Amino acid sequence: MKIGRWVLTRALGGIFVLWAVATLIFFAMRAIPGDPAEAILGGPGSQASDEAIAQVRSEYGLDRPLYEQYLLSLGRLATGDLGTSYALKADVAGLVGELFLSTLILTVLSLLVAWAFALTLALWATRGGRIGRMIGSGMEIIAAAVPHFWLASIFIVIFSTALGWLPPISTPGPLGLVLPVLTLAIPLAGFLGQVMRESLTDALESPFVLSARARGESETGVRWRHAIRHAALPAISLSGWAFGSLISGAVVVETVFARPGLGRSLLNAVLIRDVPMVTGVALISALAFVLVTIATDAIDRVADPRLRSA
CATH class of the missing domain: 1.10.3720.10 (MetI-like)
Structure with a gap:
């Protein structure tokens, strides 16, 4: 029983740490000046059109409220889906x-x-x-x-x-x-x-x-x-x-x-x-x-x- 409680306590603590890291990274990256959609398209130097930026926002859910983006992000991470790299276009x-x-x-x-x-x-x-x-x-x-x-x-x-x-x-x-x-x-x-x-x-x-x-x-x-x-x-x-x-x-x-x-x-x-x-x-x-x-x-x-x- 002591070992089981010890393992359960450590496991719950680990889950909390991962949630805290994911939350901190999400809001910290959103706080960086600039448009995330432009970053996906290659940054401000890409000279992407307004239509392309709007399409990326819709595709990645960036046009939704911030709390919805946060919940969607947590949902993907909970299933083990880390997403696709914007720059490298790879898993x-x-x-x-x-x-x-x-x-x-x-x-x-x-x-x-x-x-x-x-x-x-x-x-x-x-x-x-x-x-x-x-x-x-x-x-x-x-x-x-x-x-x-x-x-x-x-x-x-x-x-x-x-x-x-x-x-x-x-x-x-x-x-x-x-x-x-x-x-x-x-x-x-x-x-x-x-x-x-x-x-x-x-x-x-x-x-x-x-x-x-x-x-x-x-x-x-x-x-x-x-x-x-x-x-x-x-x-x-x-x-x-x-x-x-x-x-x-x-x-x-x-x-x-x-x-x-x-x-x-x-x-x-x-x-x-x-x-x-x-x-x-x-x-x-x-x-x-x-x-x-x-x-x-x-x-x-x-x-x-x-x-x-x-």
């Missing part, structure tokens, strides 16, 4: 499905690299004494404060222009992923590192660690067998938020590195007012965020028995 579901895999690979790799950086930095900072904690804290703050676009530009100048080690744009293959992944991972590692370091410090001062040391456990064993598990719990809880942060950061990173994906496509769709494409990308991103958040909550309960009992 949005198919386009988003092709782009989603590229963004998913980028975000998952970035999350794994961020975790590795954060864990390494937390372990190093807690072993280095007061000086190590100060240096680690400074590195975490700097990493967390670095903007994605600035970091991407620095990486391109150093590793592409000066050294010639890596391509300046995201080419097919592993090398094309290195700079985009590092650009997304380093700021996130700063946030996760701060959380892990504080949790690891608290865990190392806990009674169960003192007991392990009293039993003759080595310092390495204390950290890896006992302290790390407790230190990772807050970071696991933040991983759902981190995934959403990576998706939003992908808008900048995919644009800078000319990498095909949801972020770059979303930016282009907003600029040309491609409402179905914007809605499709936003909903798929929100759905991925909801699923990752649910998975993160489930992992939290597996790793922490206190949450299961609560």
Whole structure:
């Protein structure tokens, strides 16, 4: 019964998030100055006739009251119909499905690299004494404060222009992923590192660690067998938020590195007012965020028995 209620609560929360995203996108796109019918016909530069604009308005229901357009839009989305892209004249579901895999690979790799950086930095900072904690804290703050676009530009100048080690744009293959992944991972590692370091410090001062040391456990064993598990719990809880942060950061990173994906496509769709494409990308991103958040909550309960009992 507890598991059923938990799943039902998360499912209803996910549906609410998707409805809120669809509603926000609908009214935000309608608030942009300009005629949606002109955007469908190619923008103001298309020089479409009044008859063509009137026909498009009637075909897409743009001549109806705003609340009717909103209800029709929700009805289509509820059946899984994301519509047809205004600019590409193709099914949005198919386009988003092709782009989603590229963004998913980028975000998952970035999350794994961020975790590795954060864990390494937390372990190093807690072993280095007061000086190590100060240096680690400074590195975490700097990493967390670095903007994605600035970091991407620095990486391109150093590793592409000066050294010639890596391509300046995201080419097919592993090398094309290195700079985009590092650009997304380093700021996130700063946030996760701060959380892990504080949790690891608290865990190392806990009674169960003192007991392990009293039993003759080595310092390495204390950290890896006992302290790390407790230190990772807050970071696991933040991983759902981190995934959403990576998706939003992908808008900048995919644009800078000319990498095909949801972020770059979303930016282009907003600029040309491609409402179905914007809605499709936003909903798929929100759905991925909801699923990752649910998975993160489930992992939290597996790793922490206190949450299961609560």
